[in-house]
Amino acid sequence: MTLPSDILDKNRKTLVELLLKEIPPELNLASIEFEGPEIVLYVNNRQAIVKFLDTIKAIAKKIRKRVVVRASPDARLPPEEAKKKILELVPKDANVDPNSIVFDETLGEVWIKAEKPGAIVGKGNIIRHFVLAETGWRPVPQRASPLESKMLNTIMSNLLKQSKYRLEFLRRVGERIHRDVIFKNNYVRVTALGGFMEVGRSAILVETKESRVLLDLGINVGAIHDPLKAYPEIDLDAIRVDELDAVIVTHSHLDHVGVVPLLYKYGYRGPTYMTKPTRELSAIMIQDLIQVARREGRDIPFGEKDLSTMILHTIPVEYDEVTDVAPDIKLTMYNAGHILGSAIVHLHIGMGLHNIVYTGDFKYSSTRLLDKAVSEFPRVETLIIESTYGATKQQSRQAAEQQLVDIVKRTIERRGVVLIPVFAVGRGQEIMVVLNEAIEKKLIPPVNIYIEGLINEVTAIHTEYPEYMSKSLRDAIYRGENPFTSEHFKIIEGDVGRPDIVEDRPSIIMATSGMLTGGPAVDYLRLIASDERSSLIFVGYQAEGTLGRKIKDGMREITNVVEGKVEVLKINLEVHSIDGFSGHSDQTELVRYVLNIKPKPRNIILNHGEPNAIYTFARLISRAVRDPSSGYQTVPNIFTPSILDSVNLTASR
């Protein structure tokens, strides 16, 4: 292979020349392509791939790029033949479903569903490359989940359908990522577009002289009726869609991802980076947002088509994996411990000029579901940290669990119904694990746990991605002890007789929405509100103005209009609120994070908090970092920006 004449960028030319020099001629290279953040070697001699695996790894390390090997289209077996070969080659204990093997002819990939997908890849990717060498098809393993996610199936089949566009897209992005740097990099600047001095519509613009990257782009669902407060400041000149290099999403809550489809509606056709669980969960959440808006006759400026466009342009990344997203920006995502797939974003900018850690929402202690957030990084000059609970201390997780078990036990003993309103993503699954274990350990009797709402689809996504959960939970699932498939859970779908369900006593009902703003939870409440033996347990934040908040604050009568008649409901059931299940770090954990983070930043920027939380947290850390034992050699700059403020991170102050 010779150097293609159409590469004009010096940067890519240099990389290709280097690769041409280093790649063993025996591989018979057909072409080198830049596909998204990856450099793809298309080889004619696929049989030699395994032999030179270590060589290729060494080259990748040397050029600090992600290098992927594929067989050139001519060197691939016909699909039927390849399928046979795959079923021979893949270890039996992977338990491959032969009907699930799908070929993506554009990308040269073969998707293989298996109960143990890890076995298809093998240690150090060895089996994957073995299959590639023998068939010419690159295996992409998928988990055959015990719970099926409709959304995941939709996403995968759409991606397959649009595979050709996807390849074009990746090559376009690849060219852009590896374009030449024009300016000597002399600044890194962040602009607060949303979620500063407030919670909701998180959005941060990171700019260098060369590149522009958005961190999160969320919607403030609580302010949905006021577009000026619901959406981040995205009409700012600096984020024209054709000049944006990347959108990076930390996690799937709507206040972090909800406005990304709007960017695509506005014409953005660049990549959005997130973990796979975040992609799936975001699709679920955004679809629900659109559908609820439509149902309620509310205007929302984008639709399912824009959501599909977003998914089509999403490039999944894994934790701890370095990804080039712009010529001068490398992205690494780390576990944030907040919800499934949630990430702390690390940006390495300008060959070491500056490193940013943006926590997104994070939990700095372990939960049932997730390990605690990562706090060690290769380098950090600026920390952007969420401050939701900057002014609030929380109950310990153990105390919270104990309280939950006690209330449930008492309610069961008096043959009542326990109603737990839950958010679809995050705390619902956490409570499921706690309740299942309590039954297993006989702390509470084995009653039925009914689960209704979006939470079931979300739980299915959890079972698809055990590798994103805590080590202990992951290991349990690998051992076949999947708490989410426990016999105690009764999943309610479609047209159900809710009045019948509340007659199954004693029992537990988990249902959305978490703040009683609608959904089955409200219906269940109406059915059991007057029953003194039953209990209502809030396990999450109840926002101002919601029914949940009103009841939590002591309201004991609900007025409803049902079929034209006014119905007044007395609330006689027990009302409890447990605050220790939050997915956010509380004040103590936040301060501990600032003290524990390694290495120590010189700028700390507070976001994602009400003004009182931000200012309280700022005061606390301002004092803490001045303590000689804090580990801070230099007192860092602490910033509390408002929306539309910008901070030049590389300025000396």
Place this chain on the structure above:
Amino acid sequence: MTLPSDILDKNRKTLVELLLKEIPPELNLASIEFEGPEIVLYVNNRQAIVKFLDTIKAIAKKIRKRVVVRASPDARLPPEEAKKKILELVPKDANVDPNSIVFDETLGEVWIKAEKPGAIVGKGNIIRHFVLAETGWRPVPQRASPLESKMLNTIMSNLLKQSKYRLEFLRRVGERIHRDVIFKNNYVRVTALGGFMEVGRSAILVETKESRVLLDLGINVGAIHDPLKAYPEIDLDAIRVDELDAVIVTHSHLDHVGVVPLLYKYGYRGPTYMTKPTRELSAIMIQDLIQVARREGRDIPFGEKDLSTMILHTIPVEYDEVTDVAPDIKLTMYNAGHILGSAIVHLHIGMGLHNIVYTGDFKYSSTRLLDKAVSEFPRVETLIIESTYGATKQQSRQAAEQQLVDIVKRTIERRGVVLIPVFAVGRGQEIMVVLNEAIEKKLIPPVNIYIEGLINEVTAIHTEYPEYMSKSLRDAIYRGENPFTSEHFKIIEGDVGRPDIVEDRPSIIMATSGMLTGGPAVDYLRLIASDERSSLIFVGYQAEGTLGRKIKDGMREITNVVEGKVEVLKINLEVHSIDGFSGHSDQTELVRYVLNIKPKPRNIILNHGEPNAIYTFARLISRAVRDPSSGYQTVPNIFTPSILDSVNLTASR
């Protein structure tokens, strides 16, 4: 006249409809044009203009716009006839030079040079309108100055030559200024582009959702060899030249105006607003910058052509006059007391959403030349204040003058030469006035004062614009007592015998450059350095690294290479430095300004100072505004931004 069909903007349509309804039919309106910030009524019946003057004034007040009346081209007398009429009409004591009457056929203006130009306008513009009514030509008076400025002549003749383009330009700007507002204005944001935490390359971007305005665009002459430090951050996305509404220049020092021509080189064709003296002085300063760079073989990214383009697109504004510069921004300039024509900029944004006062460089006490800076405004929410001397107190002006007179007197008594290196703009003229008065009052004997360098051209501009000087100086000039034309001043031009001049003893020599970095001052120093009877007096700032600074700091030997030979010069003359002549407010004046400003701002942003000056000043005012007697009801936010930081002025904090 009917409503022109080509006006599509609602905003302009509404204004035109209103005007059509209010303007007396007797005027026989030919057309209404938006020319720059002015609305121009072209009337066919010029004879009726004087009759309806008050009506038109009332209309202008009602719509809060600047309304100008011109005669339609058909209603103008032929120039020769008009000239005769003008000479009849204009009061004799104006002393019009008949050869200086020039007709601008495109704009329908007639330029008339007179010794007393005010007499051509008359009280309340009455004579101007009388001439207009009688001839159809709008008189533009010019001062027949006793000192001629070549630059002013060049500027005026160029403007006349390009009158046709100028009219097109003004109409284009007029349309843009009065365009419809798309967004509900919900923020005002400033971005530090240069001159923050430093002195030099001043530049501030003011953004609303609708408009973008630049305040100053200067060059850091001291860092001219490092483009990253010499120019403001103008490649920022937010200031694309085609989306900029206006450039507003506070004064003619290069660190405030030096980079404006570059914007025009980059394709900017919008307006730059400044006072007329600032236009003339800027042209002189920038031309000198370009010529010196060329002479020294240094690269400078723009040339004379770009300077001409800037002048062509400059719209002059007068102090205290409200000017629309964008659909949501009104500009008013106020006297800043720093140098001739220097202005404090007031922006009234979004129909009262926010008001910014940007001091530029200012002097909050009176000098010989200028009245002290204005500190009362209609409204102020944000004050952007220069901080050059935030950490420094200065000698009083009286003490400085006394010291100067004492040194000069002693030197004259021992028959020495007094050498005063001066900057071209500002302090030079101040020293001239002081020395002239000292001779008039017989504090020093009447010796020759030789003046050489750019300062002479600058002095000529001063004599053109007495209305921009202090009341007492202005009155003196109107009385015919112009200190700049005093017989004691000997202006040196062209090829002069400097060795002969230093033989005229005793005498005083004022010459550029002010920091002995080149120019005639250095030559004079070589000639008198070894003479113990002579004196060298510094009256301005001596920057690090300059010859002036070295001598000030005690160096008493200069090594020069003259015609290939090394020459070592002993400095035996007396060396003095007087710091009280600065055009900047000192620390005490800065703090007093913050306390005296009316009304009180809620944001104070510090710029134009080294970090130590900024932080010291911030501490001082932070304490001062907390004093109950300070007049501040609420403690204002104090910001000390670095370059590329942005502050959202309308955020609540």
